[in-house]
Amino acid sequence: MFTTRPELTGDHGMVASTHWLASGAGMSVLERGGNAFDAAVAAGFVLQVVEPHLNGPGGEVPILLWSEADARVSVICGQGVAPAAATIEKMTDLGVDIMPGTGLLAATVPGAFGGWLRMLAEHGTWSLRDVLEPAIAYAEHGFPAVNGIVNTIGVVAEMLAAEWPTSAELWLPGGGVPAIGARLRNPALAQTYGRVLAHAEAASSDRDGQIQAALDAWYRGFVAEEIARFCAQTSWRDTSGEVHGGLLTLDDLGAWSATVEEPSTLDYHGYTVCKTGPWGQGPVFLQQLALLRGFDLSAMDPADYVHTVVECSKLAFADREAFYGDPDFVDVPLKALLSEEYARSRVALVGESASAELRPGRPDGREPVLPAVRRDLVADASRGMSDAPMPDGVGEPTLQSDGQVRGDTCHLDVADRFGNMVSATPSGGWLQSSPVIPSLGFCLGTRGQMFRLEEDLPAALRPRSRPRTTLSPSFALRDGKPWLAFGTPGGDQQDQWSLQLFLSVVHRGLGLQEAIDAPAFHSVHFPSSFYPRTAQPGAMVVEERIGDDVVAELRRRGHEVTVDGPWTLGRLSAVARDADFPGDGFLRGAANPRGAQGYAVGR
Template sequence: MQSAPPFTTRPEIAGTFGVATSTHWIASTVGMRILEIGGNAFDAAAAMGFVLQVVEPHLNGPLGDMPVLIWPAGEDSPTVICGQGVAPAAATIAHYRDQGLDRIPGSGLLATVVPGAFDAWMVMLRDHGRLPLADVLEPAIHYARTGHPVLHRVSTEITELADFFRTEWPSSAATWLPGDRPPAPGSLFANPDLADTWERLLAEAGSAQGRTSQIDAARRAFYQGFVADRIDQFVRTACLMDGGGARRRGVLTGQDMADWTASYEQPTSTTYHGWDVWKCGVWSQGPLLLQSLNLLSGLPLDRMNLTGADFTHVVSEAMKLAFADREAYYGDPAHTDIPLAQLLSPAYANQRRTLMTQTASNEQRPGELHGFEAWARAAIARAAQPFDPGETIGSGEPTMAHLGERRGDTCHLDVVDRWGNMVSATPSGGWLQSSPVVPGLGMPLNSRAQMFWLEDGLPSSLAPGRRPRTTLSPSMARDPDGRMLAFGTPGGDQQDQWQLIYLLRLVHGRMGLQSTIDEPLFHIDHAQSSFYPRIANPGALLIEPGFGPMVIDALRDRGHRVDVADAWSLGRLTAASRTTNGQLHAAATPRLMQAYAVGR
């Protein structure tokens, strides 16, 4: 007798024409609309990205950042487009120290780097899309102009910050408090300044001849024209409260924006049980997922219960070692010689695996690589430093990683079209609660500079022109049968943790995309946070109650400091795939009741 299919919270989407999945249902349906009118996955992904900036403004914005993995049809492997902007020319350690800082605040003008998301979308559209830019931006303009139903969490964030906006960030009050009131959950909320910005950009770009020239003209209008001019004027004249508790001026200029462009680069990869897995480079945290796979490749996960204590323990311990290396060695390889090949080598994984025991570690243990020992020692010392940030506003990433009222984080989307093109993107930054709105543009600045350290000589030290080591981390993989997979999640430091667990369950559990997403999740908070105030919580493990009390007790017996999260509260995974015969599948998490997959 044939066994019943596994229970899922919603059907796994399947078809042959196209699939789109994201962290908001409106963005997913917009992506499908773009596919229906003849656009490809690149057009659909960009349209979804711009809509996410409107409907999830507490999670991303046009002045944020975005790494994206693209897999054009017929290519043997994906490519990275880096939309992570760099530190401004005046962003020196000395300048920030002179402001009385020893860590970069999580909000305010000094936390801003060059906004990278817009150019990454434009480069992808220009080189791989099919539709005119006006068609791609039309849905975002519609929702910004006519309004969209406000998410409960957006309303909550604005309500909590309303007084601060009124007194400290008046341009944010003008945008997020229509009629001087926070928008009620479910009410229509519009951002007319944002709609005006996009319409002006289209008008200026429309004077150019041809689709490619118009997209390049839009890039110039953004990075060298009226958008950059507004940002330059605002940052030069504003002195506003930041997460460090003082009013400070920023250092970003229009020239910084004009000097930067998004770029192509090769992804980083490994092979695990016959699966090829691709991530962004060591300027992201993506390689830690690959390091974790290498560590786990020597363990019998095929014989483990994938929601059991043994699985949870070994994955947690592997991630602790990979995170320790992230803190010691990851950074912008264009500025620092980073030993990534050694970190991803089988010999290194074999050596590091010997540190994993049956007892949970409370230590930060980066590997000591020859010639780089000082970096390892510095990472250990930083994690041990106590720090009390005091009262801060809008600090860090609005991540769902911890218990408490504020949950949310970044955004994610995956798209596959009928031709076999595939996109996985994780837009973030420029969210409403971490930076003031630029007057007249309807866009908050980003706060990605908080990931730099104000210490000399480290791969993640603040330096002009350097990319901050971002947590943003889309993923692509190919299984032994040739099926291609795009997946990802928001979540700051948790992104590659939840993605690792998801991928391991796909590999060893051999379940569908949706049923695997529906499995309970966990993550460690052991590692030093990427976000202000940059603290570590040794041994901490947060777990959904779906694992059951026996598993939770067993983990505590092994030394894990376990907190039990609310049910269905961790992760916002989405995924899309294409088999070699052209069948498409997509799935989205039920957590937070926002993400949806659509397709046919």
């Protein structure tokens, strides 16, 4: 099978990410003796600089990792929480009935810094200076403006100039949209990270002491003070159409820290797939697998295969809508949702024709609790989503139907020669999220737009709770041994595109690069996680390479099919290690050609 690039094979290390500069930075760490955790942290900070339209220091990061020393998979939750003052009553008083997709009101505690440093402290070997220097260098000396940055700035340029002058000063140099390939700089961000580093090194000569001092500077020191001041003293227009300030305070920032958790898991045909808890959508991947165990996917023709996967996705995502939320605040019936008995009851709903209903189940006999239907936010599938309101600069689809990025995410995977592996999906704090804090060189994220403003919903807004994020790194064991770290940007599509990679390798025998290059598809049947939460019942999107005959059969079965460009859906990357590594086996790596930006490096 032809692939757009070779699947990399070696035994020293592999790094795959959504930007070649981050992959190169990570590989340089492995070449100089660092481990997978050092490399991932360095690459993660570089992504904040070189993909500012996809993530930033004000965002968040969930991480799945295998530590060879600990011989287990762990989850690091770098997802910040809502402010203590963020209540449904508060939003009602402000006249807000849907959490805004931009501005300060939807800001949560920036968790990425804490997440990366928690991993560095507990599993890394390099110093804070070592992992920060590549990002500082790119921020200070410049990086190339890729198509996605330029397209995103172009979409929001008028709004930045009119409403967010601090952002316009940074992202509209000379008053205009930068050219593709132009050198962009962010000296204020370089100074922020340089100041954090100087504070850390002045506070301690010890590596662990420096990491802790950096966390103090970020969450209790000058960074936190600037964030709190900006939220309290400035107000900006957001997607509600009104002007709002922020709710984050010094207490909110100082009370938060990244946590380490056990993964959610499911066994499937000799593999154990690991995901985050239900504070993220990760378990929906596992629910899809639990349903698909009831089918012989290997024997299906392409149209039947796509139909079956999509119909199972609809059922799993319906349960996400009804039951997922922060388990620190909500009793999520995850064990029941992943049980064989429940899966058997749900598989019976998969018929020969496409369903146009949102059909959550009743795990353990529980009644599903769904948000009220906003008819103005339900699109007619025959017309597509073009008529639904979607303000510029919001949302997290990886690519629009016209091929343009509107708001997105990053992903990176790392494997080293010592047996360690990392899968991470940093996001949030996009340049189009909220106004730049000029003294810091970055903006806050808007992950709070995931919260629902309806009492008693699992994903309802609650003070100091985590939003039900879409960020969903993936990890899989084979026969109990670490095998595959993988993932993709793409909001609600992440656990559909990642699932397709996994199924292609397991059932079709494809290599990593072959699976990434294969034609992709996804459902848009269920409500979007992003403002303004539109839904398109019965609809799905496919890459045109899937074939006219497959499209015709899907339409005959009742699917409302939108045919997108040949290379538009998903930006998967993956690294793997053979089951006997580190013995006679090899490491493998692959990345996505879509968007002409992702890259894998290794040897």
